[in-house]
Amino acid sequence: MKTRSLALLSVLGLVVIVGGLLLPQWMSYLFTIAMGKGLVVLGLVLLMRAGLVSFGQGLYYCVGAYVAGMLTQFADVTDILVIMLASVAVSVAIAAIIGLLLCRYREIFFAMFSMAFSMILYGLLVRNQFLGSTDGFNVANPSLLGWTPGAEASSDLVLVVAVILVITLGTVAWRYLKSLSGYAGEAVRENEIRLEYLGGSVFRVVYVKYIIAAALAAIGGTITALVSGHVDPEMAYWTTSGEFVFIALMGGTAHVAAPLVAAVLFEALRTYAFAVAPYTWQMILGFALLAIIIFMPSGLWSLVERFQNKKAGKTS
């Protein structure tokens, strides 16, 4: 990557971090949650670019969150980096096993199977008294390399780590999408037979993407658990996975920044809808999604593309 791009990204990160820390606490909380969800949706978008819609990313989101919770509560491990690594490792291990079956399916079968696995976890957690059943349990405040911030500063720590992760992983994902492996997803979506006859393994392409998506979802879940200080089985419920699909459709799949921007807008829209209409806020979200599908079928990012095309048209 060019030095100029790196410098720009660093400045952007710094601005977002400082901006986030200056926000009122409820807003910085929502922003951190949005960063977490944005990462989950980023993984989902990688799958969608390969023509696969997962209605089960809640599985890895929940696994990441529960690993974080269990480590802080039952193993006294609070270091945010160790927690992140453990969450990713557990999620990747689960995805590596489930993916062997799931990555052989396409379209509605992939969507339903992925949801089924997520609901199995939901069922297991709801019946587990040790993990708090439907209530879940609290997550202790995180630390970083031996430094334990106070209760209020711990959410700032999670925010800073979340922003750094979003920028780093977003950049890696951007480069990934420009590589052969990234394009291979589109090749799978367009024509699996041609890819096989070129000597490519369609299964391998999909499997790798599934595992990457699981890792990103686990990081998103960990961020959510650490900033909210609580985990519960709802994180694996199908409506949570549906929310990720909602955000993905809202942003579109054209750019890695789309799911991140859409996640922030989604959290803002939901908060606003809830404040305006506490009993019918879902209706507002429904209308918003309807409007996006009708007027911007390629998601909000298509606005950016339209602007870029217009600009290019003017300069040429």
Add this chain to the structure above:
Amino acid sequence: MSALLKTVNLERTFGAVTAATDINVELNSGEVVGVIGSNGAGKTTFINMVTGYIQPSGGDILVRGQSIIGKSPRDVSLAGVGRSFQVPQLFQELTVLENMLIAFGFSVDRKLSFLKPLRSKEKVEKARAVLREYEIEQYAEEVVSTLPQGVRKLLDIAMAMLAEPGLMLLDEPTSGVAIEDKFLLMDTVMAAVRKSDAATMFVEHDMEVVLRYADRVLAFYDGRVLADGPTQTVLSDPKVQELVVGHHLDLGENESNTSKEPDHART
């Protein structure tokens, strides 16, 4: 030395229907074979079996002496068998250049890189050189779904040829292509094919094309090989003319066609 391709009593049934039976064919490097037959004669079934797209109900297929029965299209491709399709199989919503770059990545580099850009200067230059060879470089930045059939056919073949297969199977390379472009397309393809030592089999309905480009002809009828031999011999066989071609072929009149000179060069 074992033949490049050898099929032994190859058979394929679909329920009660026998699509191909008792097919025994041998093919060696450098041969160019035209496969002819009316619709439903078993030509495409034969090509599909040899490329692993469908599995035979009986018999064996040997590529360089190794059986490929039970192997996936990918494994067959890695064994050195390439193919193009009657309906070009491409990545429709990507550009011609992107299609070629993906083909390069999987067929030539064979490494699923994660962070190296696909559109590196070096790779783009190589891909463009291939497109130039097939005379479709001017379409490099066009989205495939917007292109005419002839260009798509050429791209399909160019992508399949990248891996330098020992055996190349072309399923109706000129179907859907305008009459005036057929020979141009075949000239381009055959020039690329003859550069390598690949054996080539092409399914074709146009006898002019067969006469001009094939050294040998396999005539299919009712799921069987009716005749197999030098082009002139097979096409002058009255049985082939009656059952496969459907009319009398005056090969004397077409003799100039066998000179293998491009149509546009002769006019």
